[in-house]
Amino acid sequence: MVTKLGEYFKLKSVNKADIARKAKLTSPRLTELSNNPTAKLRADELYLIALAMDVSPCELLEFVCGDLKVKPQS
Known part of the structure; x- marks a missing residue:
């Protein structure tokens, strides 16, 4: 199964x-x-991956976590 990061x-x-090397993460971790x-x-990790990809960390965060929602208070 592929994650949002995948x-x-x-x-x-x-x-x-290449991204793992630039972000100083192991290939198995990535x-x-x-x-x-x-x-x-x-x-x-997200921040370093974004820098290694030369994209905005905010863009990557929004893509990876954009489907999260806050529960309404009851």
Whole structure:
């Protein structure tokens, strides 16, 4: 199964090994974040990945977390 981060990588046609190297993450960690929906993406990882891809961290955050909603108070 592909995560939202994995979808973003496909959309941008990135080389994950290159991104992992630039972001100073291991390739297995980046693969886990791309394919495992239960993997927790840390804010520092998201920031470094965005910098390595030369995209706005806000753009990446919105793509990855844009479907989250605040529960209305009862």
